[in-house]
Amino acid sequence: MNRLSWFNVVSLTLGFAFLYIPMVILVIFSFNESKLVTVWAGFSTKWYGEVIRNEAFLDAAWVTLRVAFFSATIATVLGTMAAYAMMRRGAFVGRTLFSGMIYAPLVMPEVITGLSLLLLFIAIGLDRGVLTIILAHTTFAMCYVSVVVSSRLVSFDNSLEEAALDLGCTRFQAFMSVTLPIIAPAVIAGWLLAFTLSLDDLVIASFTAGPSATTLPIKIFSSVRLGVSPEINALSTIIIGIVTVGVLVASVLSKRQIAQARRDEAMADQAEG
Amino acid sequence: MVNEAAFHPWDDPDATPLIRIEGVTKTFGDFTAIDDVSLSIYGQEFFALLGPSGCGKTTLMRMLAGFETPSAGRITIDGTDMAGVPPNKRAVNMMFQSYALFPHLSVWDNIAFGLKRDGLDRDLVGARVDEMLKLTQLGKLARRKPHQLSGGQRQRVALARAMAKGPKLLLLDEPLGALDKKLRQETQFELMDIQEKTGTTFVIVTHDQEEAMTVASRVAVMDQGRFMQVDTPDRIYEAPNSVYVADFIGDVNLVPARVRQLRDAVMLDWAEGKRFFAKPVGDLTVGQEVTLAIRPEKIAISREVPEEPNRVKGKILDIGYLGNLSTYHVELPEGPVIKCEVGNRSRLSRRDFSWDDEVWLSWSDTAGLVLSS
Numbered sequence: 001m002n003r004l005s006w007f008n009v010v011s012l013t014l015g016f017a018f019l020y021i022p023m024v025i026l027v028i029f030s031f032n033e034s035k036l037v038t039v040w041a042g043f044s045t046k047w048y049g050e051v052i053r054n055e056a057f058l059d060a061a062w063v064t065l066r067v068a069f070f071s072a073t074i075a076t077v078l079g080t081m082a083a084y085a086m087m088r089r090g091a092f093v094g095r096t097l098f099s100g101m102i103y104a105p106l107v108m109p110e111v112i113t114g115l116s117l118l119l120l121f122i123a124i125g126l127d128r129g130v131l132t133i134i135l136a137h138t139t140f141a142m143c144y145v146s147v148v149v150s151s152r153l154v155s156f157d158n159s160l161e162e163a164a165l166d167l168g169c170t171r172f173q174a175f176m177s178v179t180l181p182i183i184a185p186a187v188i189a190g191w192l193l194a195f196t197l198s199l200d201d202l203v204i205a206s207f208t209a210g211p212s213a214t215t216l217p218i219k220i221f222s223s224v225r226l227g228v229s230p231e232i233n234a235l236s237t238i239i240i241g242i243v244t245v246g247v248l249v250a251s252v253l254s255k256r257q258i259a260q261a262r263r264d265e266a267m268a269d270q271a272e273g
Numbered sequence: 274m275v276n277e278a279a280f281h282p283w284d285d286p287d288a289t290p291l292i293r294i295e296g297v298t299k300t301f302g303d304f305t306a307i308d309d310v311s312l313s314i315y316g317q318e319f320f321a322l323l324g325p326s327g328c329g330k331t332t333l334m335r336m337l338a339g340f341e342t343p344s345a346g347r348i349t350i351d352g353t354d355m356a357g358v359p360p361n362k363r364a365v366n367m368m369f370q371s372y373a374l375f376p377h378l379s380v381w382d383n384i385a386f387g388l389k390r391d392g393l394d395r396d397l398v399g400a401r402v403d404e405m406l407k408l409t410q411l412g413k414l415a416r417r418k419p420h421q422l423s424g425g426q427r428q429r430v431a432l433a434r435a436m437a438k439g440p441k442l443l444l445l446d447e448p449l450g451a452l453d454k455k456l457r458q459e460t461q462f463e464l465m466d467i468q469e470k471t472g473t474t475f476v477i478v479t480h481d482q483e484e485a486m487t488v489a490s491r492v493a494v495m496d497q498g499r500f501m502q503v504d505t506p507d508r509i510y511e512a513p514n515s516v517y518v519a520d521f522i523g524d525v526n527l528v529p530a531r532v533r534q535l536r537d538a539v540m541l542d543w544a545e546g547k548r549f550f551a552k553p554v555g556d557l558t559v560g561q562e563v564t565l566a567i568r569p570e571k572i573a574i575s576r577e578v579p580e581e582p583n584r585v586k587g588k589i590l591d592i593g594y595l596g597n598l599s600t601y602h603v604e605l606p607e608g609p610v611i612k613c614e615v616g617n618r619s620r621l622s623r624r625d626f627s628w629d630d631e632v633w634l635s636w637s638d639t640a641g642l643v644l645s646s
């Protein structure tokens with residue numbers, strides 16, 4: 001193993017400090033006894049109790065979870081279908097245009113996405129609420145899912161699907177019984193990504209949420225404008241925890257997927273050799 | 274092979290072929306992979322496709338299986354035009370060159386995959402899979418996943434999976450390449466056995482001529498998307514219609530020559546004042562530039578002057594000992610090097626010939642073929 005030079009150690013330390021000190025402070029002060037956010041007065045978990053008893057927070061959390069679950073699920077279905085269509089052998093007319101268009105929302109400013117969705121909902125007379133947030137989140141999460149799934153499909157051996165067809169499957173059966181189980185880790189990773197993105201989102205949600213439904217990030221943002229309370233710190237810590245778990249699971253799954261792809265390649269090599 | 278003498282549907286004008294390939298062309302962009310090919314394959318045939326890498330064997334198979342559509346021409350199977358018929362609606366199964374085993378399924382489930390699609394009864398599926406496992410000697414590995422198998426074992430799973438449904442037509446793309454010689458021979462005989470029992474028609478791609486010769490009722494030699502010759506193995510070997518086929522199948526000596534006289538046997542000039550006699554193939558004219566093809570095993574080697582009219586004297590350049598036979602490379606003073614093969618009957622007795630010996634080579638009038646293309 002190479003030992004780290006002092007230069008590497010310093011740059012790593014600085015980098016991680018830069019990234020994580022704000023969050024660490026937030027987490028530490030969520031256990032603060034005092035109501036004053038910046039003055040440490042001893043350890044306590046009372047603010048977590050406060051959070052759990054706060055109806056408005058619980059409502060917002062419930063909305064957020066529902067939105068994240070449904071939008072992630074719909075986005076995964078649509079994103080996987082889009083990725084699959086893009087990766088099919090035999091280019092169709094306008095394929096480059098299509099794949100460009102699928103990825104465009106990734107770089108589109110969220111404000112613009114949010115605004116355009118808002119205009120659309122107003123135009124078709126859809127009342128803003130949980131449904132509109134779900135639709136909006138599905139729209140932008142779908143591109144992320146299709147990016148993740150198509151990167152797996154690039155290394156997918158098409159002859160597996162052909163073998164399934166040859167053995168009597170229809171195209172749909174072949175997809176369900178062969179392709180999907182093989183790319184499942186990527187699909188699940190895509191779902192987790194979509195879920196976390198939806199949990200995090202503030203900008204698009206604030207454009208598309210209505211008085212009947214508020215998500216947690218919106219709730220936090222609006223309460224902070226009245227002053228930061230330790231209760232918000234506690235709530236944020238819980239969210240950090242959930243997101244961390246999500247990201248960890250997603251990365252473990254994609255690691256496994258890479259390992260599987262390597263094994264498949266090794267298998268193909270052996271088969272040829 | 275057993276019924277070789279009796280089984281000749283291709284010579285029977287009344288026989289209906291199972292597969293009819295009519296003027297089929299396949300292009301990828303501006304590259305022509307299959308070039309206006311026509312062929313009939315009859316029920317219960319064991320048809321072998323032979324040819325160099327990239328000549329279009331897999332492409333032809335894929336068109337039969339329904340994965341590629343011909344750019345021009347027509348394919349009918351059992352009298353039905355296959356245009357627009359998807360792979361899952363064809364009574365055809367294919368064993369892929371890359372095996373294409375399902376990595377998420379065990380050996381057992383891989384083999385059962387097609388049977389389950391047919392909505393077969395569970396017990397029947399189980400019985401059939403077990404039968405296939407036994408046939409391919411995979412019984413002990415039934416629970417393993419493909420990545421836990423060796424190359425040869427994977428090949429056998431792919432074979433078992435393709436055969437499980439008992440299709441009318443079985444397409445095998447280099448089915449035995451990864452097997453060792455013994456297992457390959459066993460499987461070859463097994464295939465022939467299955468074919469005899471079930472009456473399945475086989476189309477098999479192989480790089481191994483010996484394999485094609487052993488199993489096939491007919492062989493097609495391909496080059497650059499075209500059939501050079503379609504014939505029974507013995508005729509491909511003994512009566513190739515072109516230099517390409519003669520050179521591709523087995524070892525052959527090729528000597529450029531010019532036709533001098535046409536009689537029962539053609540008289541050829543091959544060097545200043547030197548003549549050979551040989552059997553003509555096709556129409557020849559006096560003065561035509563041709564190639565004389567002689568198989569090495571048809572040439573006798575001796576120290577004494579032989580009786581045959583086709584005889585040449587030369588010097589041994591090289592000797593190869595191959596166990597069951599020895600090959601001699603003999604250089605003629607006129608230039609060409611002639612290869613000759615002699616069976617080793619007695620066990621390493623005295624060596625008859627050694628390097629630089631002056632020897633005579635001879636062969637009969639009917640041993641050599643005159644090829645005009």
Ligand SMILES: Nc1ncnc2c1ncn2[C@@H]1O[C@H](COP(=O)(O)OP(=O)(O)OP(=O)(O)O)[C@@H](O)[C@H]1O
Binds near residue numbers: 325326327370
């Ligand atoms: N999808 C495709 N697009 C473009 N060219 C192709 C395609 N499939 C095959 N070809 C070309 O067609 C030719 C014939 O390919 P094919 O796979 O039939 O060869 P083969 O005879 O099976 O060779 P091998 O013995 O190496 O398997 C090759 O030159 C190949 O590059």
Ligand SMILES: [Mg+2]
Binds near residue numbers: 332
């Ligand atoms: Mg091939």
